[in-house]
Structures are given as C-alpha cells and as structure tokens.
Amino acid sequence: MSLIPIRPGAQPGAGPAAGPAAESERRDAARNRELLLCAAREIVGESGADALTMDLLARRAGVGKGTVFRRFGSRAGLMMALLSGAEAEFQSRFMFGPPPIGPGAPALDRLVAVGAARVSWILEFGELARAADASAHNRFDVPAAVLWHRHLEMLLREAGVTADPWLMASALAATLEPELLLHAVGVHGIDPERLAESWRELVTRVVAGA
C-alpha cells in the first residue's frame, strides 16, 4: 500500500495563472476565482484597466490580497485571465474559422485577413492586452504569443517565404503589437482602416519577394 496519499484530481504542474479551472479546484478556490474575475471586470468596465490595482481588486472581491496572487500569479496573469475568452475566440477564428481568415484561402489572403482582424481585436481589447504585456518578463513566451507567432510563420512558409520565416514572423508580429497600434490610434489619431491597409501592403510585399 502506498504510504504517500495523493489527492485524486491534483495537478501540481498546472500552476497558477492558467486558464479557467485547473481540473479539480477546491470549491472555495473556484468561488473566489469567479468573485475576483467578476470584480475585475467591474473595475475595468468602470474605470479602465489602469485603475485596477491588486489591493482594490482584493477589497472589492472581499478576499485577501494573497488570494489574488495565489489565483493569478501576478497582475499580468490576471489581465491574461480577463482576456482569455476573447483571445481563445480570436485564435479559433484564424485556426478553424471560415476563409479568408481560416483555412481554405490562399496564404497571402489569410495573412491579410488575419492582420485586419488583429487590428480590430486590439482596438477592442488592446487596453487589457497592453496591461498584460506590461511588466511581463516573458511576454513573448506566453502560450497565446507563441501560438500567434507560429501561425504567422506557418502562413509565411505556405506563401513561399523561405528566408528565415521564424524571424520574419517575429518582425510581422512586432508590427501588430498592442502598444504600437494603440499609440498610433490614440496619440496620432491614425484611422484603423489605414493600419489594416498598411499591413496589407507590408505583408503583400514580403510575400511577393519570395
């Protein structure tokens, strides 16, 4: 017989800051996660992402500050949790959605479409995304960023770009970073349509040189 009792659904590797609920979560923990996400959405809705401090959130949700960090690991982790729904929806659109953004269209068309979609997405959720990126040691290695990068790289290869698709994908991704786009729109008053059009130009030329 085993002398080391193991909790049935225990998943130690999952760690905090993971998505919705790491399989088996104690009832109070799950309740607090919902309480916190709810309060966080409330604060962001009322006063914007910048106004969301971890202390305020804890107070609003009626839990201790330690609990907030236990659930989400960091402020960036919390922001990512708030974004996870919108992010997943975006991902499934470009991976499984209808053409031209999803599979079935020529790679260049998909690149153009996914860029335009990304611009709109950032205009809607960019504030949270920027908050998630800020103070993120590893903003490039987070699952969503890796998936996004891989997708761009795959499309580039499919479009016949043989010259270092990995770095090309990095370069193109940098072009669509939330901070950059929000700055262009918010500070310089660039029309979002222009952003999409510029992306089209850029990606068309990159692919055309192949």
Place this chain on the structure above:
Amino acid sequence: MSLIPIRPGAQPGAGPAAGPAAESERRDAARNRELLLCAAREIVGESGADALTMDLLARRAGVGKGTVFRRFGSRAGLMMALLSGAEAEFQSRFMFGPPPIGPGAPALDRLVAVGAARVSWILEFGELARAADASAHNRFDVPAAVLWHRHLEMLLREAGVTADPWLMASALAATLEPELLLHAVGVHGIDPERLAESWRELVTRVVAGA
C-alpha cells in the same frame, strides 16, 4: 526698471531629463549630476541595469533621493541620460556619416546599413535602452525615437515607397525594438548576423514593391 528679476541663464522650458546641462546650471547641481551619472555607470557596470534602483543610486552618489528625481525626472529619464552619448553618436553616424549608412548611397543601401548598425548598437546598449523604454508612458514620442522614425520614413520615401511611409516606418522600427532583439538573441540564441540578414530581406522586399 523691471520689478521682476530674471536669472540670466534661466531656461525654465528645458525641464529635467534633458541632455547634458541645460545651459546655466547652478554649480552644486552640475556637480551632483556628474556624481550621479558616474555612480550610475558604476552600478550598471558592476551589476547591470536592472540592479540600478533610485535609492541605491542616491546612496552611492551621496545625495538625497529627491535630487535624483529632480535631475532626471524618472528612472527612464536617467537611463536615457546614460544612453545619450551612444545615442548621439549613432544618430550622427546615420545622418552625417560616410556611406553606405550616411548620405551618398542609394536609399535601399542606407536602409540595409542602418538596420545592421542598429542591431549591433542594441547588442551593445540594449539593456539600457530596454530599461529606458520600460515604464515610459511615451517611449515613442521621446526625441531620439522621433528622429529615428523620421529618418526611416525619409529613406522609405527616397526609395520610392509611396504607400503610407509613416506607418511603414513605424512597422520597420517596431522590428528593431530593443526588447524584441534582445529576446531573440538572449532567449532564442539567434545569431545577430541573422537579424541583420533578416532585416535586409524585409526592407528589400518592402522597397521592391514600390
């Protein structure tokens, strides 16, 4: 006679965080600036930019913390002051230096050369540059960034790129951001030579489509 005495060299508009010495600076202020810059370089040299805290710096330089912020405005401002020499040297190279990076060479050659130079520059000073960018509300509007952007835009126009050169310059500049390049080299072990080569590919294709 004027009832409002004005200090001779007073330049109220200069503000803090400006370059070397805003014209007429009180002797003690100038001394403390040197003391602080010197101590800062020492700390960075010993332990890296991340180890430089404003409290430590104040203690090392033997001045009050308030003085540090009076001189440099913020941590980012201090980092920019530390960088200003290297930055100015880089700027004068691409603006007045010998071809192909300076004037005299075809625009595409200049773009290729300036990108390669930027990569090397970031490998040398990127840690400071990243620290300066971090926690900078306005990293895109700082003089050096504006000049850099304008220069890229000018070269693009000269190379015949008529499609939104302003946004194209933004996109290309994003490709060479310190955080991105340092991540590629430091985390993914990308050979710097590959970065320059990839830049060459990118900019060649962008210009070729004109």
Place this chain on the structure above:
DNA sequence: TAGCTAAACGGACTGCGGTCCGTTTGTATT
C-alpha cells in the same frame, strides 16, 4: 560684506506589485 531670492536639497511619505507565513477550511478517509 550683508542680504535676498530662486533654486537645489534631502528624506519622510505614499501607492503599488509582490512575498511570507501563521491560521483556517475543504475534503478524503476511517
């Protein structure tokens, strides 16, 4: 040289993200 004033000074203070650790609680086991 004495006096005056704007500028510089310094360090206590605030607010924030993040950590630590003693206490409480959910849940499986008997």
Place this chain on the structure above:
DNA sequence: AATACAAACGGACCGCAGTCCGTTTAGCTA
C-alpha cells in the same frame, strides 16, 4: 462523526518608483 492534511486564506510586510515640503545654499545685488 472524528481525524488528518494538503490546500487555500489573509493581511502584515518588503522593495521600489515617484512625490512633497520644510530647509539649505549658490550667487546676484547693493
């Protein structure tokens, strides 16, 4: 129902960037 323990809890605590304001001083003027 009683027991046991891993997990969750909470809030005091820490380090840091940045601010405030009463005090000191450089340097002009008389």
